[in-house]
Amino acid sequence: MTLKHLSDTELVKIYQDTQNNNAFGELYNRYERKVFLSCVKILKNRENAYDLTQDIFLKIANKLLGLKETFAFKKWLFRIAYNDSITMLRNQKNILSTYGDEVNYIIDSKSEDELNHSKEQQIEKVAFLLKQVSEKDKTILTEKYLKGLTITELMEKYNLSESAVKMQLTRARDRVRNFSPNLMVA
Numbered sequence: 001m002t003l004k005h006l007s008d009t010e011l012v013k014i015y016q017d018t019q020n021n022n023a024f025g026e027l028y029n030r031y032e033r034k035v036f037l038s039c040v041k042i043l044k045n046r047e048n049a050y051d052l053t054q055d056i057f058l059k060i061a062n063k064l065l066g067l068k069e070t071f072a073f074k075k076w077l078f079r080i081a082y083n084d085s086i087t088m089l090r091n092q093k094n095i096l097s098t099y100g101d102e103v104n105y106i107i108d109s110k111s112e113d114e115l116n117h118s119k120e121q122q123i124e125k126v127a128f129l130l131k132q133v134s135e136k137d138k139t140i141l142t143e144k145y146l147k148g149l150t151i152t153e154l155m156e157k158y159n160l161s162e163s164a165v166k167m168q169l170t171r172a173r174d175r176v177r178n179f180s181p182n183l184m185v186a
Helices: 008-018 021-043 046-066 070-098 112-132 135-146 151-158 162-182
Strands: none
Touching: 008 021, 008 046, 008 070, 021 046, 021 070, 046 070, 070 135, 112 135, 112 162, 135 151, 135 162, 151 162
């Protein structure tokens, strides 16, 4: 029996019962492109969408074992894709706004080329700012704002209290802001 002829529900059930990677692979083959396109639609960036698609399938490989309503796999998968895309979009906006006013981009009557150039400049500024701070500051800011880790996840990762994580984030952001007045604004 080939897996291609099985329904999503049957593939999920096989994966849950046996952790058969071929069953998961068939689900991946069926939905990877669709999830990718869904992410591109929200993120408007193919590279980020590709990375997020891979992350989503890694995530569901772990969570699929606990999925109770196996008949709702497709809906569940696309809900995760949507939520993770929105989270990534928010995190991208947060990291831009975190590093000073000159990093915020304002969409007005600029052409698409001007907007793309402006985004490139903002990314360069963020990269420049991150190079100015310690590795510890860079790591916690990247994990919070680019990777989207929650305060709770950071607490667990670094074995710190909630207030300690928040204080480290606040201090790291403040140190980054100390460098932003020295930036050349285009």
